[in-house]
Amino acid sequence: MAQGERELAGGEPLTRRALIGRGAAAFAAVSLIPAFRIEPAAAAAECAPPSGFPGSIELYQQAFTNWAQEIVVEPLWSCAPRNAAEVVKVVNWAMGAGYRVRPRGQMHGWSPLSVAPGMTCRSKVIMVDTSHLDRISLRSSRPPVIRAGAGALMEDFLDFASSRGFGVTAAPAPGDITIGGALAIDAHGTAIPAEGERRRDGHTFGTLSNLVTALTAVVWSRQSRRYELKRFERSDPRIGPLLAHVGRAFITSVEMRVGRDQNLRCVSYTDLTVDELFAKPSSAGPDTRTFDSYLKEAGRAEAIWYPFTTEVWLKVWSVSKSKPASSRKVDSPYNYSFSDNLSLEVSNATSQMLLGDPSLTPSFGQLQMNATKAGLASGDAYDLWGKSKNLQLYVRPSTLRVTANGYAVHCRRRDVQRVISEFTRYHQNHMDEYRARGSFPSNMPVEIRVTGLDHPAHSGVRGAAPVSLSAVRPRADRPEFGVAVWFDILTIPGTGDLDRFYRETENWIYRNYSSYALVRPEWSKGWGYGPQGAWSDPDMFERRIPASFRRKGARRGTWKSDVAGLDRLDPYRLFTSPLVRRIMPRT
Numbered sequence: 302m303a304q305g306e307r308e309l310a311g312g313e314p315l316t317r318r319a320l321i322g323r324g325a326a327a328f329a330a331v332s333l334i335p336a337f338r339i340e341p342a343a344a345a346a347e348c349a350p351p352s353g354f355p356g357s358i359e360l361y362q363q364a365f366t367n368w369a370q371e372i373v374v375e376p377l378w379s380c381a382p383r384n385a386a387e388v389v390k391v392v393n394w395a396m397g398a399g400y401r402v403r404p405r406g407q408m409h410g411w412s413p414l415s416v417a418p419g420m421t422c423r424s425k426v427i428m429v430d431t432s433h434l435d436r437i438s439l440r441s442s443r444p445p446v447i448r449a450g451a452g453a454l455m456e457d458f459l460d461f462a463s464s465r466g467f468g469v470t471a472a473p474a475p476g477d478i479t480i481g482g483a484l485a486i487d488a489h490g491t492a493i494p495a496e497g498e499r500r501r502d503g504h505t506f507g508t509l510s511n512l513v514t515a516l517t518a519v520v521w522s523r524q525s526r527r528y529e530l531k532r533f534e535r536s537d538p539r540i541g542p543l544l545a546h547v548g549r550a551f552i553t554s555v556e557m558r559v560g561r562d563q564n565l566r567c568v569s570y571t572d573l574t575v576d577e578l579f580a581k582p583s584s585a586g587p588d589t590r591t592f593d594s595y596l597k598e599a600g601r602a603e604a605i606w607y608p609f610t611t612e613v614w615l616k617v618w619s620v621s622k623s624k625p626a627s628s629r630k631v632d633s634p635y636n637y638s639f640s641d642n643l644s645l646e647v648s649n650a651t652s653q654m655l656l657g658d659p660s661l662t663p664s665f666g667q668l669q670m671n672a673t674k675a676g677l678a679s680g681d682a683y684d685l686w687g688k689s690k691n692l693q694l695y696v697r698p699s700t701l702r703v704t705a706n707g708y709a710v711h712c713r714r715r716d717v718q719r720v721i722s723e724f725t726r727y728h729q730n731h732m733d734e735y736r737a738r739g740s741f742p743s744n745m746p747v748e749i750r751v752t753g754l755d756h757p758a759h760s761g762v763r764g765a766a767p768v769s770l771s772a773v774r775p776r777a778d779r780p781e782f783g784v785a786v787w788f789d790i791l792t793i794p795g796t797g798d799l800d801r802f803y804r805e806t807e808n809w810i811y812r813n814y815s816s817y818a819l820v821r822p823e824w825s826k827g828w829g830y831g832p833q834g835a836w837s838d839p840d841m842f843e844r845r846i847p848a849s850f851r852r853k854g855a856r857r858g859t860w861k862s863d864v865a866g867l868d869r870l871d872p873y874r875l876f877t878s879p880l881v882r883r884i885m886p887r888t
């Protein structure tokens with residue numbers, strides 16, 4: 302076997318040609334092996350290596366597959382710098398050679414911010430695996446600030462914090478995403494203050510990007526006429542667009558504020574009906590168990606609503622210093638093994654089954670709900686308690702490979718139930734309309750979470766710059782908007798009518814909420830559903846996104862000037878992909 306070849310199950314040697322011949326599915330399957338790569342000798346036989354690449358840094362080819370396996374790009378020239386200085390070396394080489402540079406985290410996202418389908422090893426793109434930039438250390442203990450390389454995993458970051466008695470109020474559900482990847486898209490969990498709760502020092506109800514106190518990025522120096530490492534403090538206005546740059550920068554390390562850890566309890570409910578939990582505010586009595594009532598009580602909740610089911614899986618987290626008698630103490634994360642312990646084969650078989658016979662969707666929805674109830678019961682997972690990170694991390698890479706759309710709807714705290722009830726009613730009717738025509742465009746659950754907004758003061762830094770491009774950046778002219786409701790509708794990639802269904806949903810969301818709320822897309826998910834599916838609607842790029850960052854009546858918004866700020870830091874636009882260039886055209 303030649304160098305760089307591996308055996309597929311069937312015994313066929315794993316070469317580039319074999320992969321491409323087998324098509325996207327096989328290609329996706331093997332490229333999910335994290336270590337899978339084609340070493341220089343085998344790679345060069347197919348595609349001339351980029352000339353003049355720094356000899357001290359190993360060059361190889363590696364495939365790129367996004368989470369839902371919708372974006373499967375054949376092996377691209379890649380490298381894994383051992384430190385930030387080597388990243389700078391690669392970037393300066395790329396500038397001279399006319400290459401773009403794409404930092405690569407764990408590829409656990411949906412939107413093609415990194416690469417575009419159709420790229421090949423001949424594309425002038427160098428992928429930079431950040432996994433060696435993984436050091437985590439305590440920068441200061443008063444106030445507590447943790448320094449992390451951008452390639453460090455979220456789970457390692459939270460473990461490090463937890464072992465020193467620190468934590469965050471909310472975090473994204475998966476732990477195997479990189480800090481760099483998470484901050485690029487202002488990653489979030491679910492939390493707003495419960496009734497009477499005050500935000501603790503070092504905590505935010507916004508996104509993780511809002512906890513950054515300083516970061517180091519690779520930026521252009523006009524003096525040296527080279528790309529260099531530069532540290533930006535949170536009080537420097539230039540840091541704003543770097544805090545959540547949507548794929549338009551290269552960050553090598555960050556410093557993040559954390560607070561005293563707060564133990565959490567997480568109670569699952571599976572007996573709440575859609576009618577009750579998502580009731581119209583006007584029809585809800587004082588004892589109705591609405592989503593809002595749980596927010597008042599605990600501030601932290603997530604609804605998982607499987608298709609065509611009348612009951613919802615609601616998780617409610619509450620701050621609880623000591624273990625309630627009925628709770629089970631957990632010492633590690635990922636405590637819902639029934640929902641995220643699937644092999645890729647089982648995941649793919651489920652997809653094939655639903656794509657083959659979409660009419661199974663309603664019964665599959667019910668099956669998922671039944672499996673949830675059974676899994677919670679058999680795993681003794683209805684009522685859990687422990688350190689925050691053990692309750693905040695609950696999605697493993699071995700969960701179903703689905704695609705999702707995503708939006709953040711800013712609103713007044715008192716409008717949360719209205720926002721949720723309107724959305725869920727619309728979704729239910731929408732699904733029923735399609736069902737009547739024999740179509741089932743969404744076969745996976747709807748997820749609903751609620752967070753606060755990114756108030757810069759939460760970072761604890763005086764004069765902190767805003768998280769300029771955050772989906773939950775507050776709008777100065779809408780001070781009454783205190784929270785954001787995040788909606789995701791999940792489905793299996795390739796499901797019939799998916800794009801049309803998502804497009805109708807998106808248009809409804811923008812139309813419905815325009816009178817009393819504000820909508821922005823969730824960067825890592827699907828949005829901008831146009832003629833070519835997600836991320837193709839010109840109106841989203843040209844009007845909806847920039848307008849959402851513009852004060853009413855103002856001629857110019859902040860979007861353009863913040864994008865211009867990123868252009869100044871990278872005038873050669875090395876850190877862009879086709880989608881990033883569409884989101885942020887040259888200013």
Ligand SMILES: Cc1cc2nc3c(=O)[nH]c(=O)nc-3n(C[C@H](O)[C@H](O)[C@H](O)COP(=O)(O)OP(=O)(O)OC[C@H]3O[C@@H](n4cnc5c(N)ncnc54)[C@H](O)[C@@H]3O)c2cc1C
Pocket residue numbers: 368403404405406407408409410411414415431451452472473474475477478479480481482483485486487488489490547548549550551552553696700825
């Ligand atoms: C199952 C699942 C559940 C999820 N749950 C949540 C959730 O609860 N909350 C949430 O907010 N998100 C969630 N996400 C989305 C996830 O947080 C984002 O997709 C995140 O970007 C993934 O990080 P990654 O390391 O895989 O980055 P990648 O997918 O590899 O990269 C994402 C983007 O970040 C850029 N990037 C990566 N590293 C750097 C760097 N060092 N400097 C600059 N840019 C960089 C890449 O170029 C790319 O543009 C979920 C995703 C999955 C698959």
